[in-house]
Amino acid sequence: MKTKFKKKIIVTGCAGFIGSNLVEKLLSTNHLIIGIDNLSTGQMKFLKKASCHSNFKFFKCDLLNLKNIKEIFKDAETVFHFAANADVRYGYLRPYKDLEQNTIVTQNVLESMNRNNIKKIIFSSTGSVYGESKNFPTAENDNFPIQTSFYGASKLAGESIIQAYCEAFNFKSWIFRFVSILGDRYAHGHVYDFCNQLFNNPKRLKVLGNGNQRKSYLHVDDCINAILIAIKKSKKKINIFNLGTNEYISVKESIKVICNQLQLKPKVSFSGGKRGWIGDNPFIFLNNKKIVSLGWKPKFTIKKSIEHTVKFLKQNKWVFKKRK
Amino acid sequence: MKTKFKKKIIVTGCAGFIGSNLVEKLLSTNHLIIGIDNLSTGQMKFLKKASCHSNFKFFKCDLLNLKNIKEIFKDAETVFHFAANADVRYGYLRPYKDLEQNTIVTQNVLESMNRNNIKKIIFSSTGSVYGESKNFPTAENDNFPIQTSFYGASKLAGESIIQAYCEAFNFKSWIFRFVSILGDRYAHGHVYDFCNQLFNNPKRLKVLGNGNQRKSYLHVDDCINAILIAIKKSKKKINIFNLGTNEYISVKESIKVICNQLQLKPKVSFSGGKRGWIGDNPFIFLNNKKIVSLGWKPKFTIKKSIEHTVKFLKQNKWVFKKRK
Numbered sequence: 001m002k003t004k005f006k007k008k009i010i011v012t013g014c015a016g017f018i019g020s021n022l023v024e025k026l027l028s029t030n031h032l033i034i035g036i037d038n039l040s041t042g043q044m045k046f047l048k049k050a051s052c053h054s055n056f057k058f059f060k061c062d063l064l065n066l067k068n069i070k071e072i073f074k075d076a077e078t079v080f081h082f083a084a085n086a087d088v089r090y091g092y093l094r095p096y097k098d099l100e101q102n103t104i105v106t107q108n109v110l111e112s113m114n115r116n117n118i119k120k121i122i123f124s125s126t127g128s129v130y131g132e133s134k135n136f137p138t139a140e141n142d143n144f145p146i147q148t149s150f151y152g153a154s155k156l157a158g159e160s161i162i163q164a165y166c167e168a169f170n171f172k173s174w175i176f177r178f179v180s181i182l183g184d185r186y187a188h189g190h191v192y193d194f195c196n197q198l199f200n201n202p203k204r205l206k207v208l209g210n211g212n213q214r215k216s217y218l219h220v221d222d223c224i225n226a227i228l229i230a231i232k233k234s235k236k237k238i239n240i241f242n243l244g245t246n247e248y249i250s251v252k253e254s255i256k257v258i259c260n261q262l263q264l265k266p267k268v269s270f271s272g273g274k275r276g277w278i279g280d281n282p283f284i285f286l287n288n289k290k291i292v293s294l295g296w297k298p299k300f301t302i303k304k305s306i307e308h309t310v311k312f313l314k315q316n317k318w319v320f321k322k323r324k
Numbered sequence: 325m326k327t328k329f330k331k332k333i334i335v336t337g338c339a340g341f342i343g344s345n346l347v348e349k350l351l352s353t354n355h356l357i358i359g360i361d362n363l364s365t366g367q368m369k370f371l372k373k374a375s376c377h378s379n380f381k382f383f384k385c386d387l388l389n390l391k392n393i394k395e396i397f398k399d400a401e402t403v404f405h406f407a408a409n410a411d412v413r414y415g416y417l418r419p420y421k422d423l424e425q426n427t428i429v430t431q432n433v434l435e436s437m438n439r440n441n442i443k444k445i446i447f448s449s450t451g452s453v454y455g456e457s458k459n460f461p462t463a464e465n466d467n468f469p470i471q472t473s474f475y476g477a478s479k480l481a482g483e484s485i486i487q488a489y490c491e492a493f494n495f496k497s498w499i500f501r502f503v504s505i506l507g508d509r510y511a512h513g514h515v516y517d518f519c520n521q522l523f524n525n526p527k528r529l530k531v532l533g534n535g536n537q538r539k540s541y542l543h544v545d546d547c548i549n550a551i552l553i554a555i556k557k558s559k560k561k562i563n564i565f566n567l568g569t570n571e572y573i574s575v576k577e578s579i580k581v582i583c584n585q586l587q588l589k590p591k592v593s594f595s596g597g598k599r600g601w602i603g604d605n606p607f608i609f610l611n612n613k614k615i616v617s618l619g620w621k622p623k624f625t626i627k628k629s630i631e632h633t634v635k636f637l638k639q640n641k642w643v644f645k646k647r648k
Contacts, residue, residue, distance in 0.1 A: 091492070092493070095485075095492075107419065107420070130468075142468050143465045143468065144465055144469060145468060148491045150488045152484070156481070161471075161477050163472070164415065164471050168415070168602050238470055
């Protein structure tokens with residue numbers, strides 16, 4: 001028997017790392033959740049818990065095809081648009097992927113919302129939109145950015161189109177610029193890569209760049225709490241929030257945390273250079289005063305987040321095998 | 325017999341207002357100019373002078389189809405990417421047009437350049453990317469903008485993708501954020517609309533908004549001179565310039581200039597409100613110190629530019645008939 005639900009909510013990218021965690025959280029508050037994912041990087045295993053819930057419906061669907069979504073969106077109240085090509089690193093190898101999956105798909109979602117008279121969108125953007133800022137910690141109203149990656153460019157384009165819909169059609173939007181997110185179901189990025197290497201060969205670790213890159217991380221639970229607080233407490237037409245902790249950590253320091261957690265002492269080598277790859281940002285550290293002022297406080301330190309993530313990866317080595 | 329040329333240069337949007345003026349200027353410096361236009365708003369009449377020149381080749385072609393362009397770009401040295409949906413006003417009526425013509429087309433151009441090893445792009449962007457800035461005159465490094473129009477959003481997306489190509493593939497780019505451009509072949513915008521109304525009925529003029537919107541204008545000759553100076557003197561990886569004069573003018577004042585020029589005294593009525601249409605910006609005034617510091621100085625005042633444009637429109641009423 002179906003539970004009576006409060007609102008119909010769409011979550012795109014529902015089988016992804018953050019999306020699947022979000023779905024569980026939303027189900028716990030008794031909403032009807034319509035999850036959409038093309039399963040290009042999302043995993044049905046991440047939806048195991050959600051699928052047991054009578055208020056959850058899943059549609060395998062590529063949002064690049066506008067026709068696919070119009071009907072699914074019917075009668076929904078809010079869209080959490082978390083579907084994305086989320087890996088910043090390989091953009092230059094396939095520049096259309098970011099354009100399609102992060103920009104065009106976002107417009108398709110907005111257009112489907114408009115045709116169904118849905119007015120609220122929550123968007124997973126990224127600290128990468130600041131490019132290589134000169135100001136740290138970087139605030140939401142930093143200087144006009146210069147993009148350094150296809151990922152950042154495509155997400156900024158997504159943000160911009162959302163803002164145009166807000167202006168033209170009285171949408172409300174909550175745009176979140178994330179640092180790197182860690183925690184259960186984390187499945188790409190450098191902690192993932194390092195663990196993958198160490199599970200294959202515990203004696204060696206190859207690191208891109210000189211290891212002095214300074215990065216910020218946030219636990220997925222803290223991320224989702226921040227999003228829900230912002231939606232509840234910030235009601236402007238366009239609400240933009242950085243999401244990150246008050247800390248950052250060097251790649252070298254993060255390696256220590258990982259190796260301690262795994263009780264390994266590998267030989268570590270560095271490829272050298274300030275940047276690990278094309279478009280890598282040597283320093284990411286976001287100003288979180290805006291979200292903190294709403295009463296949000298992260299529960300996990302960066303160290304705890306990394307430890308938690310390494311533990312998850314150790315217990316779920318299948319996530320490495322599933323990668324394309 | 326063909327004149328020996330210096331470089332092969334691509335001009336997209338070559339049959340448009342700014343593009344066709346640019347083509348003539350470039351031909352005068354003995355380059356081989358390959359002009360591309362889909363003639364959706366461009367006019368073959370604008371290419372009459374260029375077409376007499378043996379160093380000019382025209383291709384009617386829609387840049388939305390990547391396959392169309394690869395071959396045309398072969399052996400070129402520089403691309404002036406001026407093809408665009410240039411009308412800010414109707415974005416909300418057809419949101420995919422800006423996405424396609426300004427964002428996707430720009431990526432197609434960049435991709436075709438990359439496949440042909442062309443590394444220099446000049447891009448016609450817009451002051452609309454600043455949204456409704458709080459700082460006047462607005463500088464290139466203004467605060468992180470919030471978009472208010474589909475046009476601005478799609479052009480910022482174009483800028484961003486260009487920047488990503490610069491980072492990934494060592495492109496060099498010159499990005500110009502224009503105020504409204506006036507002069508010969510001007511064919512959309514409010515001076516156009518006002519003249520169109522007055523040619524049809526010299527006794528009445530209906531104005532969108534309260535007439536107190538303050539706008540900036542630049543003459544197309546000054547615009548093209550600025551572009552050529554910037555390319556010559558600014559050689560960074562990414563070169564961003566505002567292009568505008570040190571003045572602005574209210575819509576009401578511009579009406580006086582137009583009516584004086586046409587020797588008309590129409591009854592003027594205003595629809596009211598700060599904004600003339602969805603996404604209209606009540607105040608546009610760009611800081612031009614950066615381009616001025618390179619030695620550029622505009623020859624036309626705003627008043628002269630409007631007078632020049634009204635004269636052109638009076639002598640070329642066919643441009644009104646050709647509009648879709």
